[in-house]
Amino acid sequence: xxxxxxxxxxxxxxxxxxxxxxxxxxxxxxxxxxxxxxxxxxxxxxxxxxxxxxxxxxxxxxxxxxxxxxxxxxxxxxxxxxxxxxxxxxxxxxxxxxxxxxxxxxxxxxxxxxxxxxxxxxxxxxxxxxxxxxxxxxxxxxxxxxxxxxxxxxxxxxxxxxxxxxxxxxxxxxxxxxxxxxxxxxxxxxxxxxxxxxxxxxxxxxxxxxxxxxxxxxxxxxxxxxxxxxxxxxxxxxxxxxxxxxxxxxxxxxxxxxxxxxxxxxxxxxxxxxxxxxxxxxxxxxxxxxxxxxxxxxxxxxxxxxxxxxxxxxxxxxxxxxxxxxxxxxxxxxxxxxxxxxxxxxxxxxxxxxxxxxxxxxxxxxxxxxxxxxxxxxxxxxxxxxxxxxxxxxxxxxxxxxxxxxxxxxxxxxxxxxxxxxxxxxxxxxxxxxxxxxxxxxxxx
Numbered sequence: 090x091x092x093x094x095x096x097x098x099x100x101x102x103x104x105x106x107x108x109x110x111x112x113x114x115x116x117x118x119x120x121x122x123x124x125x126x127x128x129x130x131x132x133x134x135x136x137x138x139x140x141x142x143x144x145x146x147x148x149x150x151x152x153x154x155x156x157x158x159x160x161x162x163x164x165x166x167x168x169x170x171x172x173x174x175x176x177x178x179x180x181x182x183x184x185x186x187x188x189x190x191x192x193x194x195x196x197x198x199x200x201x202x203x204x205x206x207x208x209x210x211x212x213x214x215x216x217x218x219x220x221x222x223x224x225x226x227x228x229x230x231x232x233x234x235x236x237x238x239x240x241x242x243x244x245x246x247x248x249x250x251x252x253x254x255x256x257x258x259x260x261x262x263x264x265x266x267x268x269x270x271x272x273x274x275x276x277x278x279x280x281x282x283x284x285x286x287x288x289x290x291x292x293x294x295x296x297x298x299x300x301x302x303x304x305x306x307x308x309x310x311x312x313x314x315x316x317x318x319x320x321x322x323x324x325x326x327x328x329x330x331x332x333x334x335x336x337x338x339x340x341x342x343x344x345x346x347x348x349x350x351x352x353x354x355x356x357x358x359x360x361x362x363x364x365x366x367x368x369x370x371x372x373x374x375x376x377x378x379x380x381x382x383x384x385x386x387x388x389x390x391x392x393x394x395x396x397x398x399x400x401x402x403x404x405x406x407x408x409x410x411x412x413x414x415x416x417x418x419x420x421x422x423x424x425x426x427x428x429x430x431x432x433x434x435x436x437x438x439x440x441x442x443x444x445x446x447x448x449x450x451x452x453x454x455x456x457x458x459x460x461x462x463x464x465x466x467x468x469x470x471x472x473x474x475x476x477x478x479x480x481x482x483x484x485x486x487x488x489x490x491x492x493x494x495x496x497x498x499x500x501x502x503x504x505x506x507x508x509x510x511x512x513x514x515x516x517x518x519x520x521x522x523x524x525x526x527x528x529x530x531x532x533x534x
Contacts, residue, residue: 135404145379150503152505152524154526166534172229173229178223178523180523182521190519224247226243226263229241236532255313257313258310260274260342269340303360305360305361317334317335319356337391365453366482368481373388374436375387377433378464404425437457439455440510446517447518447533453481456473460507468503472489507520
């Protein structure tokens with residue numbers, strides 16, 4: 090039987106009522122007293138505005154799709170082309186040991202009457218909310234090695250919003266929104282045929298797109314790490330709604346031995362290892378409704394047993410006014426992340442580049458897929474960024490790598506929205522565009 094060790098920030102809280110927001114006078118005073126500083130490129134130099142220095146704004150993108158022949162933009166020395174298309178919300182990719190590409194197709198589904206009507210009438214222009222989810226994993230195989238798949242099969246169907254995938258030993262694992270499943274697997278098979286078993290139950294769904302559950306094996310294959318996003322923006326539904334959420338969990342390959350590896354991570358989706366140091370890294374999607382410049386998403390190493398602030402503070406010891414005074418002990422111990430990734434960018438995908446096909450500058454560095462903002466007056470994200478590393482540590486701030494997803498900001502139009510980032514065995518990079526329903530491949534010339 091699995092022994093549970095609950096999220097330390099909420100275990101002793103009991104039931105808390107959500108705090109009210111600031112008055113108009115408090116907002117005005119915050120705006121008047123906020124310096125024009127913006128987030129610097131190094132975590133030690135980050136200067137953040139006061140909460141509510143600007144009004145919380147909703148600006149949702151309208152996805153118009155990619156015109157024929159149109160592609161995203163990459164730096165000089167690289168090319169980008171469509172690897173495969175005609176998916177239904179391709180959100181995540183995994184490369185099997187035999188080199189097959191698995192694509193998880195899933196999206197947010199409506200849970201309330203209002204959202205069901207919105208989805209049924211196709212009234213969500215951002216393509217985040219749809220009436221149904223494909224709930225499948227598609228296999229792509231490139232048999233002639235020309236850089237384009239020529240085999241396409243449904244690898245696994247009838248899942249529950251799958252995202253993370255993993256081959257470990259003789260099993261294929263999938264992270265569904267409500268739990269981790271494993272299936273008998275043999276290298277090279279194009280379809281799962283054996284009966285699966287649920288090895289770990291998880292809290293289903295979550296705030297906005299926090300239904301995603303990513304999986305990552307430890308380098309020695311003895312542990313599996315599971316990312317579980319928060320069930321709310323800032324614990325407004327009470328502590329009981331956040332048990333085992335906003336965490337990276339660690340389990341054994343059979344699902345036993347569950348423990349919280351790190352907590353206070355609002356929505357840690359992308360995870361990867363820095364091979365030179367053996368450290369775990371994650372990209373974290375931070376909270377909303379504190380203004381245009383708050384709160385920056387971030388890239389951070391994950392320290393075992395550490396607490397990263399959510400919901401009580403952000404980016405270290407910046408206390409969230411909506412949870413003011415509740416847990417000063419946890420605010421004091423909140424770890425400062427290494428690299429800010431911009432406010433409201435929805436930084437989700439993460440791949441630490443291990444190959445040698447890209448120029449030396451990119452080797453060992455981190456690529457992050459930014460799905461794009463909705464809670465900001467000007468768009469942020471909607472691109473893939475790169476953070477340089479040296480000896481397993483970041484040496485600078487983020488820089489643009491794949492851009493061109495925004496078609497016309499004035500009209501709120503975007504061609505697509507990048508999410509998952511996956512390195513191929515040949516050193517090329519796959520960029521999953523769930524709203525554009527394509528998978529792009531970036532190659533160094």
